[in-house]
Amino acid sequence: MKVISIASLKGGVGKTTLSIYLGASIQKVFPSKKVLLVDADPNNNLTDFFLREETVEALEERNLFTVLIGESRLDESIRVIDNLYILPATPDLAGAHLELSNDPSSMIRFRKNLENFCETNKIDFVIFDTPPSLTYELFLALHLSTSVICPIGFSRWTLQGFKLIDRACRKLEAPDPICVPFNVSQKDAERIYDSGLQNVTKSFVPKSAQFVKSATLGKIFSESLDIWDDLEKLVKEVL
Ligand SMILES: Nc1ncnc2c1ncn2[C@@H]1O[C@H](COP(=O)(O)OP(=O)(O)OP(=O)(O)O)[C@@H](O)[C@H]1O
Ligand SMILES: [Mg+2]
Numbered sequence: 064m065k066v067i068s069i070a071s072l073k074g075g076v077g078k079t080t081l082s083i084y085l086g087a088s089i090q091k092v093f094p095s096k097k098v099l100l101v102d103a104d105p106n107n108n109l110t111d112f113f114l115r116e117e118t119v120e121a122l123e124e125r126n127l128f129t130v131l132i133g134e135s136r137l138d139e140s141i142r143v144i145d146n147l148y149i150l151p152a153t154p155d156l157a158g159a160h161l162e163l164s165n166d167p168s169s170m171i172r173f174r175k176n177l178e179n180f181c182e183t184n185k186i187d188f189v190i191f192d193t194p195p196s197l198t199y200e201l202f203l204a205l206h207l208s209t210s211v212i213c214p215i216g217f218s219r220w221t222l223q224g225f226k227l228i229d230r231a232c233r234k235l236e237a238p239d240p241i242c243v244p245f246n247v248s249q250k251d252a253e254r255i256y257d258s259g260l261q262n263v264t265k266s267f268v269p270k271s272a273q274f275v276k277s278a279t280l281g282k283i284f285s286e287s288l289d290i291w292d293d294l295e296k297l298v299k300e301v302l
Contacts, residue, residue, distance in 0.1 A: 073224025
């Protein structure tokens, strides 16, 4: 089981978009592999993408936070949509820091739970979408990760977002983060390559209105678009 965190301490760099499309692309490249997407952001945009039909009450009953505090079981809190396994979040997850940061065994319990679920259901990849803040839920994801991927654009603040994640990874003994130029023009991608930043993928994901349309509709975009080629290259490079 591989656990991948999509992380940056800069907001709006494409963490949720990359989480969704990394999951979808893994399925395209390796059709027999199973993917679990975990929404570890209290802003729950990934949950809204996949589960917009579900009521707030149903989401509040079974989600990442209720699993962490022992109010629901992991297996009953995971939904299956379009062959992707989804563990949703609600804004309640913001309370995890207060409720659980003094209980380090909560992370160990969750790890065991996750390993059991993935073994029983033959899940190959777990992808965590994380918040742009140094909170319990980000530490949980980094603590479990076998790789950390940081989307970056070409701006000093997105590079800053990367540096802070890099520092958090070192502190938690998580893997070194890999940078993916994301939502960039070809020129910006080249500027990133020329910047001397280490651990940047050769593949990059261009700016495309299709991602915005997809987020608005809550639907993975069509199979025939060229962007899939960029996404597939990225999957083959990072996995
Ligand atoms: N490659 C892209 N091309 C064009 N627009 C994009 C691309 N990637 C993301 N976007 C758009 O940028 C916005 C921010 O993306 P996203 O929500 O994935 O960022 P985020 O890092 O998860 O933000 P937050 O820190 O708030 O969780 C969204 O409106 C999304 O549709
Ligand atoms: Mg997000």
